Amino acid sequence: MSKMVNLKINGIDVSVEAGTTILQAAEKLKIKIPVLCYHKDLCIAGNCRVCVVEVVGSRKLVAACATPVSEGLEIHTNSLMVRNARKDIIELLLSEHNADCTKCYRNGNCELQDLAAEYKITNQDFLDLAHGAYTIDDLSPSIIKDDSRCIRCQRCVRTCSEMQSVGALSVANKGSEMKISTFFDRPMREVVCTNCGQCVIHCPTGALIEKTYIERVWDAIADPNKHVVVQTAPAVRIGLGEELELDAGERVTGKMVSALKRLGFDSVLDTDFTADLTIMEEGTELLHRLKANLVEGDHSEPLPMTTSCSPGWVKFFEHTFPEMLDNMSTCKSPQQMFGSLAKTYYAKKIDVDPENIVSVSVMPCTAKKFEADRPEMRDSGYKDVDYVLTTRELAVMIMQAGIQFADLPDEKYDSIMGKSSGAAVIFGATGGVMEAALRTAYELVTGREVPFENLNIEPVRGLDGVREATVKIEDVLPDWKFLEGAELKCCVAHGLANARNVMEKVKNGEVDYHFIEIMACPGGCLGGGGQPIPTNDAIRQKRMKAIYDEDLSLAVRKSHENPEIVQIYKEFLGEPLGKQSHKLLHTEYFERQRY
Amino acid sequence: MGKHMLKRIDLIFKNEHDTDAILQKIFKRSNEDLINDLIGSGLKGRGGAGFPTGLKWKLTSEAEGDEKYVICNADEGEPGTFKDREILSQVPHKVLTGMAACGRIIGAKKGFIYLRGEYNFLKPDLQKEIDNFHTTLKSLKSDFRIEIFSGSGAYICGEESSLMESMEGRRGEPRNKPPFPTEIGYLGKPTVINNVETLAHAWTIFKYGPKKFRDLGVQDSRGSKLFSVSGDTPVAGIYELELGMSLQDFVDDFGDGDTKAVQVGGAAGFCVPRKKFRETAIGYQGKLTGISLPTGGSMMLFNSSRSMYNVLKNYLEFFEEESCGQCTPCRVGCQQLLEGVEAVKRGDKPHHYLDKLMRLTETMKLTAKCGLGQSVANSFSSIVENFREEMIY
């Protein structure tokens, strides 16, 4: 029990633990103090100064977000002095800002705009300092950086270096020239940026946004010669509602499908289908690697094997651990598996020239835009995935179409690549890929279900940065004799800073995992860079619950039992890791520079 | 009111090379005694902020930490001052002794001299001095060691927390306070950070006892201090003077007969017009000292040939560039002040826009994260208030 401290805020007594900040203490009393540079996910900066409050007896105002409480403190959060100072600060920020809200992507969901509205900033007193000498960096396939909208709160910098340990963004210059920059001010697409988009969901303004493909998708839908198929990732269905005025953590799968149909997509399919396929391929690859390494002494495809479905993680790996690229599973991500099948298997099935198929995906992720653009992702003979939309962009399209989302009926995905299992659904949470793979691999090897209640492998669930689990394999089927009694050691990490730690340990031989799941974003895809803003731990929790509820609600909860999966292997792919699978569903990696 | 005579002192640069004897004397005494001497002397930090040095050492000695550090701030960045450079080249052993004493008292094994990049030429001589000093320390069975750290040369790195950030390999930006360095300083450990001159004064106090120091100066502003005198003066240079002198006395001695204003404390300081010379004393603000202006040591004289508009503009240009840029009131405030006075001068903004800017300096003073942004208000408001017509016409 730590020491309690008593203080008074706006005349109300409150008692909080020592070390609490004034901001947190006020929150306890439901007193709102405005913030900009502060974000629950990040370390404290105390640099925007909009959260200043008056401390009785002090000559200066203090930043509530950065000041710890102390015994007997008397605080005023709303005195004249405080209000005037805050108003000045907001006006100063606006004077330096390209505040053309009507032409801004964050119009309507912007913390600076909200503050300006709250404080009714209507005067034009200060000089306009936004001289327009800014260039917009829109060369990256995923992220647009517009310095003219930046308020220098450094949330992105803290996100990129602290949460992701990437360090693509940093502060350059001082004084009036101070700005957020990259290595030698190179465009984002040329630096170590992983495109994870975490900076985007942590940016309070329109200074960092996703590159949007909304117009191109509208064009494709409007083109009568095109057959436009859309796939939706597991985490979209539990995030989309938030953008459309529903509560966090509401499952909107059926409404989403019906909205997509109304938007005019020719076929609405499910990335979950290829998530199941990923499990088949990746689970088999793991068993294959185990056999090669443990029985045959062949280390050309080494252990531990790491997952490869998070493109931010993949790019990070290519920059950071090029000497270990062989540890990465060769499986494409579900999005890209879907893409290559859409223009081969699916095209054949519905008898449409793949030339005329436009394949669109809706993802909780900005890195998926980059992934779709990777030159290797053309195994169908065409660009496998043409356009990637984020959860947020889909919400924009739904609003543009005038669809009353909350009132929509539930509809079902179309068929051929529209069925999925609960195992695929949980891909949206960290640990999900691991859990899904174990459900299938264990059963493949032993003929029995994983020995966890309700198939729920609890040790790999949750929001801890790094989690470990060991599964003991006993009474195996004859084919898998070499695994008898083995303990499969697994590790799940999310957020690239955690990933770096785990991989450093692997590199130094401090751990002996067999299988590692890594997701670039905290919480996995449910907290992805393309998800609704804001995202924080409380919201992640709600989305996570929604995902596990959806899994439980499904009849089929193991990938290998998905009937459409059984069918595609029979009709088209042959077997996991077979020739056809290899061509369409696997890929390779390249070393990248480190700046 | 200050005294009516300006006393020149010669303590700091007096060449007394009895390092060994003094060190021995210091090491024989108890920590408590030494701290009491410092506190009794009334010595306050000579960097400008004026925190009582003895108290700082005491707090750090009481702070919990397995490791502690002493940092000598030699990042002299105020335009027109170079007194610390002179101390380090003429009497470095005094500074080193001050550091070693501090190290002993607070329980630090390691000290750093954070040397301004522009002063790198001092390094070889200073290093030699440190090496000899280490030998002396060894003979006293002290394992305190001093290292030189080369700064990167941003003005803000003179601010103690930015200085530590930069030592830790990060961008020099001020930290949030509290916690203060006495508790969480360099590498998160309790740290005493003093500027060069403060440490040299500590030497004087340990050598001559607190009384000699305390007898100099006035209530709340004890001792002597080095001043860098520049501007319209026939005798520019560095002088050691008693604190508490009146500005009139100072101008009588150092002015050119036509002084219309003195900028006390450099760009971050106050501009005093002629009519206030008599009532203004130089020292730390205190209950008993009347109008008393603190200063890091820079004294700039202006005669009637100067445009105070240009003076202010120069200062603002300096701040607009040297603000670290992290906090809103300072980064944007400095730009608004600079462009604002320019707009008034051009006639693009009405005269009363100056009042709006004055209110802005209030906000900057109240809300800026560190001393830099807070003190921009000083030169701005003192110049605009006293020379308003010069800002407009």
Ligand code: SF4
């Ligand atoms: S970032 Fe916010 S305040 Fe700025 S233009 Fe966009 S919506 Fe408006």
Ligand code: SF4
């Ligand atoms: S997208 Fe991710 S890696 Fe790239 S700058 Fe943003 S936080 Fe850093």
Ligand code: SF4
């Ligand atoms: S880009 Fe966004 S998060 Fe980064 S400093 Fe600018 S406003 Fe803040």
Ligand code: SF4
């Ligand atoms: S006041 Fe100026 S120098 Fe200090 S933290 Fe703020 S921006 Fe940086």
Ligand code: FES
């Ligand atoms: S929110 Fe506290 S200083 Fe920015």
